[in-house]
Amino acid sequence: MPQHPDTGIRVSGVSKAYGAKRVLDDVSFDIPSGTVTGLLGPNGSGKSTAMRAMLGLTIADAGSTTFDGILFRDLAQPGRTVGALLDPGAHHPGRSVEDTLATAAILTGSPRERVGELIATLGLASAARRRFGALSLGMKQRVALAVALVGRPRHLILDEPMNGLDIETGDWLRSTLVHHAHTTGGCVLVSTHLLQELQTFADRIVVLSEGAIRYSGEVGDLTAEKNATAIAVDPDLLRRALTTRGIPFSVRPEDGRFSVGIDPRSLSEICIADSIVLDELAEDRESISDLYRRLTRGQYRVEGDVFDPR
Structure with missing residues (x-):
């Protein structure tokens, strides 16, 4: 070149x-x-x-x-x-x-x-x-x-x-x-x-x-960031462990699945240290589309009902 x-x-x-x-x-x-x-x-x-x-x-x-x-x-x-x-x-x-x-x-x-x-x-x-x-x-x-x-x-x-x-x-x-x-x-x-x-x-x-x-x-x-996704036998224990350590996470209400802002190995080490049992632990790699939506979230805000004729 x-x-x-x-x-x-x-x-x-x-x-x-x-x-x-x-x-x-x-x-x-x-x-x-x-x-x-x-x-x-x-x-x-x-x-x-x-x-x-x-x-x-x-x-x-x-x-x-x-x-x-x-x-x-x-x-x-x-x-x-x-x-x-x-x-x-x-x-x-x-x-x-x-x-x-x-x-x-x-x-x-x-x-x-x-x-x-x-x-x-x-x-x-x-x-x-x-x-x-x-x-x-x-x-x-x-x-x-x-x-x-x-x-x-x-x-x-x-x-x-x-x-x-x-x-x-x-x-x-x-x-x-x-x-x-x-x-x-x-x-x-x-x-x-x-x-x-x-x-x-x-x-x-x-x-x-x-x-x-x-x-x-x-x-x-x-897309290189490898976050963890997990389902815990006792969700409250996992929630407490993550909150105490200041680790960002979200929980899907439909199935209780955690999306955690650390890699699976790090999450596994935390669970071992705190005796937390997981039913599932996997890698959750964010797609460009997902990341794009997250990065631009909030540019367009709708307040009230846009179809309200008043």
Whole structure:
């Protein structure tokens, strides 16, 4: 993998407010060279604003983003350094697909042949002469991807790139993103709500909720924590032992099963020390979906009956 000085993307202390509403609150995370990073968060969590701030399209109140140690505004060839997909419908509705890509090629200093390559690769041949505004959402998404890729950029920032893609194109895109990052040393940042899918191709994950970072790290570390699940002959004894030691736990009311915030071996040692008999003891590895729900819990609160006509 090629090495570069000050490699990767670094987001440092980015904050943004609109009036009294704080959309981004001291957001900081790194995307190491050669990795695919997933940016997760509920609608309204600040994902799109964060991506726009990284590229200077939204002016942050504080903080900065560097690409291989350089601010976006100072890049000599921004289109060759960073490719972005932020709004698939943002291109001129009256231009043909071919003209849209040709314009992008000129702006990034790319050869005209690159347009034909992307039209073929992304299955745009049948739509090449059609106006962008007349395309379906899925086809617009393909064109927007092609525009992001036309300059063969080192880094990619893609907001929900899988939306509207068929299975075959989605598979191609995932494999292309992984290949790009792992072979060129570039960085890929992808926002998505498809959590289980993210596990198949992302190296790292950043969870954003209410404009703040809730988690940033490797996908493997996210699910590596091995908590214990257990059923005790005398639940009160186990509850007392855990409470005394300050160990977090919850109990499912339907079957009395304990979910305990320590690994099974540690729980077993406590039970032996306190003469607690267990009917069951197992490993309970939290899935990304479960953890995501826990990390973002509380962003949307409903007070009262939303269907109350009063």
